[in-house]
Amino acid sequence: MLSFDHDSLHAGVVDPEMGSMRVLSETALRFPDSLSFSSGAPYDGNHDLADLSRHVERYIEHLRAKGLPEERVTRLLFQYGPVNGLIRDEVALMLKQDEDIDVPPEAVMITHGFQEAALVALRGLITSADDVLLSVSPAYVGIRGAARMLDVPVHGILEGPDGLDPEAVAEAARRVRSEGRRAVALYLVPDFSNPSGTVVPLAARRRLLEVAAEEDLVILEDNPYGLFAAEGAALPTLKSLDTDRRVVYLGSFAKSTFPGARLGYLVADQEVIDSEGSTRTLAESLSPAKAMFTVGSSTLSQAVVGGILVENGYDLRSATRELAAIYQERLRAALDALSEHFPDGGDHGVTWNTPSGGFFLVLKVPFVADLAAMERSARDHGVSWAPMSMFHLDDDGGRREIRIGFSNLAPDAIREGIARLAGFIEKTPHDTPEERS
Incomplete structure (x- = not known):
């Protein structure tokens, strides 16, 4: 019976990095009660079957x-x-x-x-x-x-x-x-x-x-x-x-x-x-x-x-003006919630950028934020996200950063998700300065 060695297939198929988005999707399915910041799915509250x-x-x-x-x-x-x-x-x-x-x-x-x-x-x-x-x-x-x-x-x-x-x-x-x-x-x-x-x-x-x-x-x-x-x-x-x-x-x-x-x-x-x-x-x-x-x-x-x-x-x-306003509202909800849970001057070690639009923002955290950490976050704290290392084209980029996708969550869910994320970050051991350097 014909069989194949996994590594004999094309690199585009066997490279683990090519399956990273699938892993995120599967994690969401495994933890259905988890709020997901891991995707960039568009808002779907404006669809009507009659429109087709x-x-x-x-x-x-x-x-x-x-x-x-x-x-x-x-x-x-x-x-x-x-x-x-x-x-x-x-x-x-x-x-x-x-x-x-x-x-x-x-x-x-x-x-x-x-x-x-x-x-x-x-x-x-x-x-x-x-x-x-x-x-x-x-x-x-x-x-x-x-x-x-x-x-x-x-x-x-x-x-x-x-x-x-x-x-x-x-x-x-x-x-x-x-x-x-x-x-x-x-x-x-x-x-x-x-x-x-x-x-x-x-x-x-x-x-x-x-x-x-x-x-x-x-x-x-x-x-x-x-x-x-x-x-x-x-x-x-x-x-x-x-x-x-x-x-x-x-x-x-x-x-x-x-x-x-x-x-x-x-x-x-x-x-x-x-x-x-x-x-x-x-x-x-x-x-x-x-x-x-x-x-x-x-x-x-x-x-x-x-x-x-x-x-x-x-x-x-x-x-799409109404749709744009929805995304702007969700961006503001995410930024406001981050400011509430990670106030200036705290020892949380968390910072983030402030985009003027779009679907995403980036959070810097004081520990390695890989797929294993994301799974713990989804399993134990009910919130998932995407490791930024998945998106970098070099081996070491984004290891202590996470992507927050807020486009398909309502403002209340965003606020709850950031609260859960804050709990995960608080419970996760922080790297030493030497490890971060």
Whole structure:
């Protein structure tokens, strides 16, 4: 009978780090009474089953209004759809309305969430074993996982309190080049980064674009949280500032509209010129990768999201103002509760950052905060969280830090969860100064 040695399988499958998010999910299932700060799930109190059919009907009406015959509408929804997506026109209108990103529909690819967009982008851009992806560190585990699955080496760049420093990016690109390799692309989340909640300032955004041109980098800008800035506080995306077409923009509808649709998008308006001199967008040229990964994204999911976009005049920023206020309220609840349980001047050894939005904040604690500690916290104190070490691209980063995800807990649950967390921290032996150094 055929069997396999576990270590003989691909590193993307057997590496324990690739299963870290699964471990968090399983811990939540094992301790169902535990309050969970471990996920970044979006708020789900605004969903209504009746909306599903209404959104699909709205999109069907939209197609009919465009003059499509009934047979064509039926085929679009029931058959395999275009590889690059059915709702590219609508997404292009949304990008112009919400982000001042002016690209043709041909520059848009509809994907199965951010994850497929990242896989497609990396598969197209990384062409040699000597090519390297630069990435902010700590980083969303999905980009590291995508790179690992494709055997793409990643060079982490430690972020500061204001996110990624452009000069550190330039230095990293030069260091990679000095090793005989080529830094091809840079991944970051400029707005409310997962896991740290940092925001890259406007001046640094402009400088990042300059560095990308100087070092010949493509920027992979991941922006799942940008719509949720406080009123009047939104910064322009890198893509909207990009005059040199250095940015490939990666977006998702999971946080803004409908997580279960599993839809995202890749925006790549760079020109690709073939041997005969014909020109296509990079998004179109990446179609073979999309086709091999998933053939095409669900047309039914696209119809739901398309109906939402049409119904809201392609203006998700306005449509998500109430949702943004919910996340802002939850952020304030988390920060207020932390201040109450860990007051200034105490000997608790706990500090935290103060994001201006997003889904996460980072707590520094006086002990090693690993998965074993998280399990004790869930089992004995009824609260779970995510070790920050899971998100760092070096071996020692984030060992005494935890990520607090507050997006899917009501304010009362957040306050109770922070109280339970304070009890866990109080009962956990603190490291000595020598151990922390």
